[in-house]
Amino acid sequence: MARPSFRASRQTLIAAGTLLAVALVVAFSSRAFIEQHKVEALHPSPALKRVFPLSEINPNLKGTPGDTDVYMYEGPGKGGSLLVIGGSHASEIAGTMTVALLVETLKVDAGTVFLIPHANASAMTHDEPQEAHPRHVFFDTPGGRRAFRLGARFTNPVHQWPDPITYAQPGSGTMLAGAETRNLNRAFPGVENGNLTERIAWGITELIRREGIDLSFDIHESSPEYPVINAIVASETSQDVASYAAISLQSDGWEFALEPSPPNFHGLSHREWTDHTKTRPILLETASAVMGRLRGPTNADLATIGKDPQYVKAAKIGAISVPFDENGISIEVRVARDLAAIAAIVSAFNDLVPDRAILVGGWPDPKELVEHKLGDYLAAP
Amino acid sequence: MLAPLWLLLIMLVVFVACIVLARLPNGLALVLAAIAGSLAAGQGVPMHHMVEGAFAYIDPILLIATAMVFMASLEDSGALGSISRSLMIGLHRQPVLLIMGMTIFIMFPGMITGQSTATVLTTGAISAPVLVALGIPRAKVGAMIAMSAVYGMIAPPISLPTMIIGSGVDMPYTGFEIPLLIATLPLAFAVNLALAWPHLRRIDLQAVLPGLGEDHAKRYGFRLFLPLVIVGGLLAAIRMIPAVSASVGVALVFMIGALAGAVTGRRFNLARSAQRSLRQALPVLGILVGVGAFIQVLTLVGVRGMMVVEALALPSFWKYVGVAVMMPLFGAVSCFGSASVLGVPFLLSFLGHNEIVVGAALSMFAGLGDLVPPTALASYMAAQVVGEPKYLRVAKYTAIPGIITILWAIGMILLANPIARIIPR
Numbered sequence: 001m002a003r004p005s006f007r008a009s010r011q012t013l014i015a016a017g018t019l020l021a022v023a024l025v026v027a028f029s030s031r032a033f034i035e036q037h038k039v040e041a042l043h044p045s046p047a048l049k050r051v052f053p054l055s056e057i058n059p060n061l062k063g064t065p066g067d068t069d070v071y072m073y074e075g076p077g078k079g080g081s082l083l084v085i086g087g088s089h090a091s092e093i094a095g096t097m098t099v100a101l102l103v104e105t106l107k108v109d110a111g112t113v114f115l116i117p118h119a120n121a122s123a124m125t126h127d128e129p130q131e132a133h134p135r136h137v138f139f140d141t142p143g144g145r146r147a148f149r150l151g152a153r154f155t156n157p158v159h160q161w162p163d164p165i166t167y168a169q170p171g172s173g174t175m176l177a178g179a180e181t182r183n184l185n186r187a188f189p190g191v192e193n194g195n196l197t198e199r200i201a202w203g204i205t206e207l208i209r210r211e212g213i214d215l216s217f218d219i220h221e222s223s224p225e226y227p228v229i230n231a232i233v234a235s236e237t238s239q240d241v242a243s244y245a246a247i248s249l250q251s252d253g254w255e256f257a258l259e260p261s262p263p264n265f266h267g268l269s270h271r272e273w274t275d276h277t278k279t280r281p282i283l284l285e286t287a288s289a290v291m292g293r294l295r296g297p298t299n300a301d302l303a304t305i306g307k308d309p310q311y312v313k314a315a316k317i318g319a320i321s322v323p324f325d326e327n328g329i330s331i332e333v334r335v336a337r338d339l340a341a342i343a344a345i346v347s348a349f350n351d352l353v354p355d356r357a358i359l360v361g362g363w364p365d366p367k368e369l370v371e372h373k374l375g376d377y378l379a380a381p
Numbered sequence: 382m383l384a385p386l387w388l389l390l391i392m393l394v395v396f397v398a399c400i401v402l403a404r405l406p407n408g409l410a411l412v413l414a415a416i417a418g419s420l421a422a423g424q425g426v427p428m429h430h431m432v433e434g435a436f437a438y439i440d441p442i443l444l445i446a447t448a449m450v451f452m453a454s455l456e457d458s459g460a461l462g463s464i465s466r467s468l469m470i471g472l473h474r475q476p477v478l479l480i481m482g483m484t485i486f487i488m489f490p491g492m493i494t495g496q497s498t499a500t501v502l503t504t505g506a507i508s509a510p511v512l513v514a515l516g517i518p519r520a521k522v523g524a525m526i527a528m529s530a531v532y533g534m535i536a537p538p539i540s541l542p543t544m545i546i547g548s549g550v551d552m553p554y555t556g557f558e559i560p561l562l563i564a565t566l567p568l569a570f571a572v573n574l575a576l577a578w579p580h581l582r583r584i585d586l587q588a589v590l591p592g593l594g595e596d597h598a599k600r601y602g603f604r605l606f607l608p609l610v611i612v613g614g615l616l617a618a619i620r621m622i623p624a625v626s627a628s629v630g631v632a633l634v635f636m637i638g639a640l641a642g643a644v645t646g647r648r649f650n651l652a653r654s655a656q657r658s659l660r661q662a663l664p665v666l667g668i669l670v671g672v673g674a675f676i677q678v679l680t681l682v683g684v685r686g687m688m689v690v691e692a693l694a695l696p697s698f699w700k701y702v703g704v705a706v707m708m709p710l711f712g713a714v715s716c717f718g719s720a721s722v723l724g725v726p727f728l729l730s731f732l733g734h735n736e737i738v739v740g741a742a743l744s745m746f747a748g749l750g751d752l753v754p755p756t757a758l759a760s761y762m763a764a765q766v767v768g769e770p771k772y773l774r775v776a777k778y779t780a781i782p783g784i785i786t787i788l789w790a791i792g793m794i795l796l797a798n799p800i801a802r803i804i805p806r
Contacts, residue, residue, distance in 0.1 A: 025428065025431075025432065026432070028428055029428040029429050029431075029432045032428070032429040033429065033432075127433060129433050129434055129436055129437035129673065129677065130433075130434055130437045130673065130676045130677050130680055130718065131680060132430055132434075132677050132678070132680040132681035135429075161630075162440065162630030162631075162632070162633075163440070163630075164619060165493075165494055165495060165539060165541075165619060165620065165631065166495075166539055166544070166620070174553055174554075174555075175544075175553075175554045175555075176544060176548060176553075176554060177541055177544035177545050177548055177554075178541075180548060225725075225726055225729060226550070227550065227729065228551070262551075264553070265551065265553055292686070293685075293686065293689050293721075293722050293723075293725065293726055294686045294689050294690050294693070294726065295683070295686040296385065296683035296686050296687070297385075297422070297681065297682055297683040298680055298681050298683070310683065310686045310687060310690050313690055313694070314690050314693065317690075317693060317694045319690070319693040319694075319726065319729075319730065
């Protein structure tokens with residue numbers, strides 16, 4: 001009888017040892033995951049009027065990980081209003097960095113500007129499993145190094161779980177894979193008291209409605225193999241400003257494809273803002289190697305310097321939608337493209353609707369930015 | 382840093398060595414292979430990547446674990462045996478019809494949940510005793526269940542691999558119903574009839590009924606089947622009224638069903654049944670954890686991208702060979718991963734062919750991954766359901782149907798445009 005009891009205790013010891021090892025791994029690695037919940041400080045330019053939480057628009061976000069800062073700038077002169085959001089998909093780092101750069105450099109002479117650098121704040125707090133993304137990217141500013149989080153495409157499942165089998169997009173009923181229930185850019189126009197992602201979407205849509213925002217940008221990135229890339233996506237209400245801007249951008253040396261917003265693909269910002277608000281919506285898309293399925297080793301340099309021999313090979317066999325050579329596509333190029341497009345579209349809007357002109361500037365010249373480092377233009381830590 | 386090809390070779394050698402020489406479980410071997418790949422790439426032991434990757438399949442792990450408990454509950458309550466008896470009594474005069482009806486019956490949970498394992502462990506488990514009682518060898522019954530589960534997962538209305546491929550190129554999930562039916566239903570009937578045909582004969586009801594166990598329905602009446610009604614009803618509610626039931630996960634549905642089973646039929650100890658079923662599921666759950674860490678490191682060191690680029694670089698004819706080999710192989714790791722990582726670029730590379738028909742065909746390649754060892758989720762679970770100790774025997778009988786499915790899917794890609802023209806809109 002003693003032998004079986006010895007066996008049982010040995011099994012118990014093995015089980016206890018395994019549990020202890022797992023606990024140690026969890027304790028050791030949890031620091032890295034908790035680190036990603038720390039929100040990086042931004043240093044707004046003097047034009048800032050106030051910062052308010054999105055929960056001021058949708059109180060259902062108060063105290064949730066989906067609440068996010070809205071930076072409001074106002075010029076001395078009267079004019080229209082502008083919204084720029086980044087981080088709808090928190091893995092698309094150029095969108096976040098473009099808006100962060102605007103927060104720190106913006107000057108407004110006329111009109112009002114709203115900036116949301118982390119549109120899906122929950123998505124900033126984790127990475128997508130199996131994408132092996134770096135948790136942070138780094139920029140050397142004149143005053144020292146700053147780290148910015150690189151998050152995930154979807155809301156953190158710790159904050160919104162479980163996913164349904166399929167996601168029926170609210171309003172339209174369009175059926176999508178279940179995980180898309182955590183995709184902010186499939187949740188517009190949102191639901192005031194829906195799931196976390198839908199509440200964020202409703203907050204942003206309602207901000208546009210309540211403030212009567214004239215022009216709204218949603219900045220994205222995509223894999224170089226994605227067909228809608230280096231593009232300005234505009235709906236029927238924003239085609240006018242987008243077309244004007246595309247011509248002026250081209251004459252200035254910037255190649256952009258002008259893509260129409262699909263009328264039947266619901267949940268996307270440009271589609272739903274068209275159907276549910278009076279704004280002119282624009283989505284910008286740049287190419288990022290760190291997003292792609294064809295990429296080589298994944299690290300922070302791939303997200304910022306953007307060089308990748310596997311994409312060079314993919315470009316040679318025609319497997320991708322953008323030119324990609326040994327110089328890669330750096331974050332400076334991607335942010336510069338976003339800034340150039342914003343400037344051109346705001347300018348086109350001002351020409352078309354002069355009584356609502358939005359007079360803004362202060363950010364680096366896009367052509368100059370391409371020749372320098374992004375950190376040169378960011379505030380010191 | 383070593384080239385991705387060398388890193389892949391190192392990872393594979395370590396994986397095989399861990400299994401063959403050290404006789405470690407597959408899951409642990411995958412984790413050690415991932416660590417070896419990371420070390421060889423100069424990344425050290427990237428703890429957060431290992432943990433993050435290991436959590437990639439937390440939802441399927443919960444689903445499999447709870448479905449196993451549900452199945453044990455149905456078995457121990459007597460519901461499983463009673464349903465098998467009823468099916469046999471009702472359809473024993475028409476064996477061919479019985480096989481075709483069983484095929485649709487087995488596929489059904491996959492069609493509404495998009496999961497093959499949930500299918501094997503529910504309707505697969507119910508059908509297994511009936512098919513075995515017909516005289517079909519256990520391994521072949523396992524293959525029939527595994528194949529039906531894979532076809533069910535791809536068939537409409539819910540085909541998660543198709544949705545994943547579509548979302549990668551912003552293609553809404555509309556218009557896929559008929560292409561997905563073309564992809565799955567004829568094959569499901571043909572494959573199951575072909576597997577069962579040599580064993581079909583006139584059924585002597587009195588001879589086979591004792592093998593199906595006691596009839597508990599007489600004693601407990603309809604309430605014996607309540608767990609199935611509850612699970613079916615909740616799954617249908619999730620599907621039909623998502624606004625109300627979106628936060629009810631499928632794992633929770635199975636647990637509710639398992640609890641119901643404990644009070645609606647023959648009395649049994651649910652905790653013991655759960656323990657038994659989890660012990661059976663543990664190897665495959667371990668594999669899923671290991672696979673998650675393995676893919677994370679494949680991505681980290683650039684091997685995943687290299688595989689995709691090499692596949693896309695293949696010349697026209699070899700591209701079909703590439704898609705036929707690589708998608709099921711990657712699907713062995715994760716059929717949803719295969720749909721996302723390989724399905725999307727392959728869809729783009731087949732531009733010019735009708736994208737809806739091609740998307741449906743690519744989903745089939747990804748779905749076949751559930752039959753490919755070492756994970757072979759559908760075959761592994763089917764072997765457990767039919768009581769076949771060696772899952773490779775089940776996997777053996779899925780090989781030819783798998784190849785036929787590949788040829789069918791290639792045919793769909795080649796004929797995508799003519800097929801699209803005859804599909805009513």
